Amino acid sequence: MTTDSDSSRQVVVRLEGVHKDYGDAKALDGVSLEIRAGEAVAVMGPSGCGKSTLLNMVAGLDRPTSGTVRVHGEDLGRLNETGLALFRRRHVGMIFQFFNLIDDLPALDNVALAAQLTGTSARQARRRALELLDELGIAGRKDTYPAALSGGERQRVAVARALMNRPALLLADEPTGALDSRSGEQVMDLLIDLNQIGQTLLIVTHDPHLATRCASRLIEVADGRVARESTLEPTA
Amino acid sequence: MSAVWRASRAAVKRRRLQTFVIGLVVLCSTTTVLLALGLLAAASAPFDRAFDEQRGAHTVAAFDPAKASPEQLVRTARRPGVEAAAGPFGQTVLEMPDDWLWMSAGSLGVVGRADPNGPVDRIRLLEGRWATAPGEIVVNWPVDGTPGPGRLGTRLEPRGAPPLTVVGFATSMSKSAGAWVSPEQMARMHPTTAQMLYRFTNAATERELRTGLTTATAGLPAGSLGTAQSYLTLKRAFSAQADAYLPFMTLFGVLGLLVSVLIVGNVVSGAVVSGHRHIGVLKSLGFTPNQVVAVYLTMVSVPALIGCVLGVVSGNAVAGPLLRVAFSGVETGSASVGVSRWPSVVCLLGMPALVAVAALIPAARAHRLSAARAIAAGSAPRTGRGLRVQRRLGGSRLPRAVSLGMGQPLARPARSLLTMAAIVLGVTTVTLTTGLTSTMVAYGQAGKSDGAPRIDVQAGSSARGRTAPAGSDRRTERLLRSLPGADQVTVRALTKVSLGGHTQTVFANFYRGDTRALASEIVEGRWPAGAGEAAAGPAFLHQHGVSVGDRVTVRLNGKEAPVTIVGKTMEGNAQALESTWQTLFRLDPTAQAAEYTVRLAPGADARKYIAAVKAADPSLRAALLRSDNAATTTVVGFASVFTVLLTVVAALGVFNTVLLNVRERRRDLGMLKSIGMTPRQVTVMTVSSVMVPGVIGGLLGIPPGIVAHRLVVDHVGVVAFPESMKQVWHLPQLAALVVAGVTIAVLGALVPARSAARLTIAKVLHNE
Structure with a gap:
């Protein structure tokens, strides 16, 4: 359910009749949905329901078999691989369950990497990365390598990296799935804070607690279809 | 089906590309090694076999019958150390006219023997029958094959001797004579020497042969022994050309083996490192450490065995043409030069064994690895390596994709070193080939660097059924000089002469006219002048x-002339010496030239000159001399083929490393792509990861290549390259060789880099 003020906001994500088949298996079966700027949307559903595929479509990591995926006005189906990479670089930040940090780089360089790929100088990228790490409360661990960081710290570094290029949309795939409960709570707080300052969020999770704490809208997916949409009341 | 075989088969299926790489590498290496071994075998085995079959003479000795009686010579056969002996046989030298049985004029050593068999030197009759009656002669046919029965009955007319009819062709591995007649015929020809053929108990070295002969002839009057020919000299002559090819074939073979070991070690260590989780699963299922090692050994042994078998097949296919080149023009006699079986057997047993040993060392890691650690590997973050350098690279001005790639080799230093070693070997090979090509091209151009066309003019001969020139050879020389376009004319007479101290006759070229081009081929001393x-x-x-x-003594037409060797030419027939017309005049004042080489003035029209020669004297046959050189073409051709093979193998080594790296870093690649790394940046990053090993490999590969080039050019027995032809290295060329290292690296990295660029991110990240 969207309010009047919600409907006045710009649509960041629009899926229209998206199908995705893997051979005979249907991962997505005619999904249509919209996400507006500043929204925090959680996607839930049982394993294999298609929620990760949905996230991949929005991130431009995978292409639909049919239907349209528009993010920030861009029809992703019309972009080639390079176009999709540039799209992700400019408009999307991603957080993964297993962090996906580069083991050979310290926290600061892992974060700076996203900006450096756009051609930003190393010095500027590191300055911005340090600001983000500072905002996330782990500036003191900037020179630490992933192997020596705790799970929560690793996910904070991953969040910082995702925010590096000021993306319009932050995608999180089970962001607390590999964390203990305390670290999980810290990451949830972080996501809430980000949403409160206007960051659009799309969270895929199994965890109802994460969904209800961080999201204002819940999309339940079953058998590749949107089974139910509901508005969530903040619990924090 | 055993569990080990089942797991190995699954491992092979999972690594189709690496399996293919191993098979290809082993195939290339086996081909190279087989060729080197085949050449080595052909250089001695066929001679030894044919020599033993004929019970060849270790020493062919000629005695002065005026000093040693036949009885005394027969007694030498019973002296200690003499295993067997034959003779004495009467021996003389006939002076043959030009074009007898298509051979050059000159001396022909003839021996009187009642039959071709005996305890030593069992002469093999190729055509016709043995000479039994006066007036009959059997001619030695030293090259492969037979002249055919059509030549039987040819009438030979030696100078100053009664005519002889050819009744047979035969061949002697001992080269005991140029022809044989019956003892009765020999008696009529007044033999000048008596021939004895010896086999000694110890005959492995020249020293043993000298000792054997000294002991055998100890009881003879002083000065009765004239000449003695060692079979080792014949053996050297037999293998001289093959020996010339051996150093570089051997070097390429060794390089091939080294690259194979590196690649196999690299692939197996990569498979073990990237298969930690797989090893853990196998062990947790109950595989013993030895069974796990067996899985990895089987995994590489299957493609290695297939590659080895295919390599043996292709090696044998290539060996035939190679041996034909290596033995072209060699007097092989009855020796059948072919591909031996033992190199194939050695390769079939040795290559898989080598592969197994190369695989065993990295596979031993799988043996030691605990199941729990193995299963945990991959899920926990790695502790990085070379972090400081990677940090610095990250802060550099290089594009981030480049700096990320350049840091990658540090993450797997051992694997990077193996890859670099493959590049080093590839560059060494390219350097060696580049040097060899430069040397061989300079060698092929020796004496004709001005690029002026050269015309070969042959004088006709009545013996060949063609009209002889109208006047003397001096007139022909003047004619050739006077025709438009002629610049220099070199006149040559070819004849066979006897050499003091040697049984066999040799060819002698006598020159007059412009010999400056010939003088340029001198590498030691000077060109003969008088x-x-x-x-x-x-x-x-x-x-x-x-x-x-x-100083040697040259005999022709019953005359002798002392000749001093004043110079060593760069190359030359092992049975020919070069001298001056003045020397020929001393031996045969009536000798006529048979061949003229005319160097035209730059820009002159060769076709017009040839037409003018024909118009001026139809008995002269003129043809443009081709500038290509068979040895140059052969060496450069084979070196190029081997270089392509080994470069491909080295590139495959890089390919395998990069492929492993890409597989190991799939998660990183997926993440990098998810944050916006473009396919082009992924390709650049992956290719950059081998640029530094490529440059270092290029730099390290050049010095051994230069040393290998020097080793090869210094050990080609039939050619003495002058220093100017060995000094082929220049700065731009060396810089280009460094680029070769980078090229090998980039070629090897390009395909996995493209596959990395096409990696489906969703699939990679979903696997996590």
Whole structure:
């Protein structure tokens, strides 16, 4: 359910009749949905329901078999691989369950990497990365390598990296799935804070607690279809 | 089906590309090694076999019958150390006219023997029958095959001797004579020497042969022994050309083996490192450590065995043409030069064994690895390596994709070193080939660097059924000089002469006219300038045991002339020496030239000159001399083929490493792509990861390549390259060789880099 003020906001994500088949298996079966700027949307559903595929479509990591995926006005189906990479670089930040940090780089360089790929100088990228790490409360661990960081710290570094290029949309795939409960709570707080300052969020999770704490809208997916949409009341 | 075989088969299926790489590498290496071994075998085995079959003479000795009686010579056969002996046989030298049985004029050593068999030197009859009656002669046919029965009955007319009819063709591995007649016929020809053929108990070295002969002839009057020919000289002559090819074939073979070991070690260590989780699963299922090792050994042994078998097949297919080139023009006699079986057997047993040993060392890691650690590997973050350097690279001004790639080799230093070693070997090979090509091209251009066309003019001969020139050879020379376009004319007469101290006759080229081009081929001493001077190639000097400064006696037409060797030519027939017209005049004042080489003035029209020669004297046959050189073409051709093979193998080594790296870093690649790394940046990053090993490999590969080039050019027995042809290295060329290292690296990295660029991110990240 969207309010009047919600409907006045710009649509960041629009899926229209998206199908995705893997051979005979249907991962997505005619999904249509919209996400507006500043929204925090959680996607839930049982394993294999298609929620990760949905996230991949929005991130431009995978292409639909049919239907349209528009993010920030861009029809992703019309972009080639390079176009999709540039799209992700400019408009999307991603957080993964297993962090996906580069083991050979310290926290600061892992974060700076996203900006450096756009051609930003190393010095500027590191300055911005340090600001983000500072905002996330782990500036003191900037020179630490992933192997020596705790799970929560690793996910904070991953969040910082995702925010590096000021993306319009932050995608999180089970962001607390590999964390203990305390670290999980810290990451949830972080996501809430980000949403409160206007960051659009799309969270895929199994965890109802994460969904209800961080999201204002819940999309339940079953058998590749949107089974139910509901508005969530903040619990924090 | 055993569990090990089942797991190995699954491992092979999972690594189709690496399996293919191993198979291809082993195939290439086996081909190279087989060729080197095949050449090595052909260089001695066929001679030894044919020599033993004929019970060849270790020493063919000629005695003065005036000093040693036949009875005394027969007694030498019973002296200690003599295993068997034959003779004495009467021996003389006939002077043959030009074009007898298509051979050059000159001396022909003839021996009187009642039959071709005996305890020593069992002569093999190729055509016709043995000479039994006066007036009959059997001619030695030293090259492969037979002249055919059509030549039987040819009437030979030696100078100053009654005519003889050819009744047979035969061949002797001992080269005991140029022809044989019956003892009765020999008695009529007044033999000048008595021939004895010896086999000694110990005959492995020249020293043993000398000792054997000294012991055998100890009881003879002083000075009765005239000449003695060692079978080792014949053996050297037999293998001289093959020996010339051996150093570089061996080097390429060794390089091939090294690359194979590196690649196999690299692939297996990569498979073990990237298969930690798989090893853990196998062990947790109950596989013993030895069974796990067996899985990895089987995994590489299957493609290695297939590659080895295919390599043996292709090696044998290539060996035939190679041996034909290596033995072209060699007097092989009855020796059948072919591909031996033992190199194939050695390769079939040795290559898989080598692969197994190369695989065993990295596979031992799988043996030691605990199941729990193995299963945990991959899920926990790695502790990085070379972090400081990677940090610095990250802060550099290089594009981030480049700096990320350049840091990658540090993450797997051992694997990077193996890859670099493959690049080093590839660059060494390219360097060696580049050097060899430069040397061989300079060698092929020797004496014709001005690029002026050269015309070969042959005088007709009545013996060949063609009209002889109208006047003397002096008139022909004047004619050729007077025709438009002629610049220099070199006149040559070819004849066979006897050499003092040697049983076999040798060819002698006598020159007059412009010999500057010939003089440019001298690598030691100088070109003969006056009477009694000669030059010869390294093979002649080596096989006849003479050096520059030595004096030899040349005999022709019953005349003798002392000749001093004043120069060593870069190359030359092992059975030919070069001398002056003045020397020929001393031996045969009536000799006529048979061949003229005309160097035209730059820009002159060769076709017009040839037409003018024909118009001026139809008995002259003129043809443009081709500038290509068979040895140059052969060496450059084979070196190029091997270089392509080994470069491909080295590139495959890089390919395998990069492929492993890409597989190991799939998660990183997926993440990098998810944050916006474009496919082009992924390709650049992956290719950059081998640029530094490529440059270092290029730099390290050049010095051994230069050393290998030097080793090869210094050990080609039949050619003595002058220093100017060995100094082929220049700065731009060396810089280009460094680029070769980078090229090998980039070629190897490009395909996995493209596959990394096409990696489906969703699939990679979903796997996590």
